[in-house]
Amino acid sequence: MSLDMHLKAAACLWACTSAASPADSPSRIVSADLCADAYVFALADRDAVAAVSWQAGQTVSAAPDWALDLPRANGEAERLLALEPDLVVFGPSGAGDAARFLGRAGIEHVSLQWGEDWSGVIVNLRAMGEALGEAERAEVLVLTLEDRRTALARRAEQRNRQPSVFYLSVTGGAAGAGTLVDEAIRMAGGRNAAADAGASGWLAADAEWAFRVDPDLIVTSYFIDGYATRNNTGAQHSAFRRLLANRPRIDVPAAVWSCAGPALMDAAEQIAEALDQLEQGA
Known part of the structure; x- marks a missing residue:
């Protein structure tokens, strides 16, 4: 059987088994990207995180200790389907070819928007909050971060140059x-x-x-x-x-x-x- 047929079969099986148990908020969140990790760690309940990116635990990752023993994920459809998620979070590069297999299986997925400015961070926090069922938590975090940004501006005003x-x-x-x-x-x-x-x-x-x-x-x-x-x-x-x-x-x-x-x-x-x-x- 070809890889494509394997993926189709896995997608069908997962769609059939998961359709009977919908939930208001995802309970098996898989983060497939280092950038996605940062938002999942900031907003999701740890019990709802089923897997983190393959880079978690490396020096470029800020993964908390509790995440280090979780399974690792990447952008490959076969790996993602095997993790049986109800939501997959991708970085700004998006889901790529995995999107069609996730869609066929009825698995939701969301991607961060690309951006390198602070306004992009705020947009992504709110979008991820909605996707994770944590809109209120995201808004609290946004307000906290904005307070810190205001404090930075005040400190800058006090410098002579x-x-x-x-x-x-x-x-x-x-x-x-x-x-x-x-x-x-x-x-x-x-x-x-x-x-x-x-x-x-x-x-x-x-x-x-x-x-x-x-x-x-x-x-x-x-x-x-x-x-x-x-x-x-x-x-x-x-x-x-x-x-x-x-x-x-x-x-x-x-x-x-x-x-x-x-x-x-x-x-x-x-x-x-x-x-x-x-x-x-x-």
Whole structure:
């Protein structure tokens, strides 16, 4: 029997067995993506989570301890059907080919909207709250996060100036305007040095950035807790090493902003704390 026929048979079986027991809220939620994990962990009851993404437990994941023993999921239809979910949550890349098999089985699925700004996080929180049957919990979280964002703005107003911040990843990449890093820097009350230099989007490794910017603070990430990589230009290139040696620096944990999720606020607050210390030191 072909894989496609196996999937059709599994979809039919699951549709038949699950149709008799509808529920107001999903009780077997499967997260198929690292970005989806962040929203599921923030909003779902742990007893309702049946599986988490294959990246849970890696250094780029903020999975809580209770999630580490759960089965792992990915975007493959056969794996998802085997987990017998009543809701599958995908990241911004969507369900892909799995959508038709999930639909055939009567399994609901929802995907995050793509976005790297704070408004996108709020939109996704509310949408996920509706999908998970946790709209009230999502709204409470939104209000809490917005209060924290207001507090960041007040802290920024109390500083004498708006410091320049440069982001450097272990690969030597930087982040210009329109990235989640840029959003966190601006939420913290800083100026993105790369954006000020005219850059937008995610930037490939280029040691010339060490000479183009004169930041007050350097934010590094993935230096000690990121993806395994042989490309460590950001850590090893002499120009970047000199820049790092001569500027205040903080390292934001990779799990905080592997995707634009609620934890982006944590990154902004960490940057704001460093900017406050710069102000006090000045």
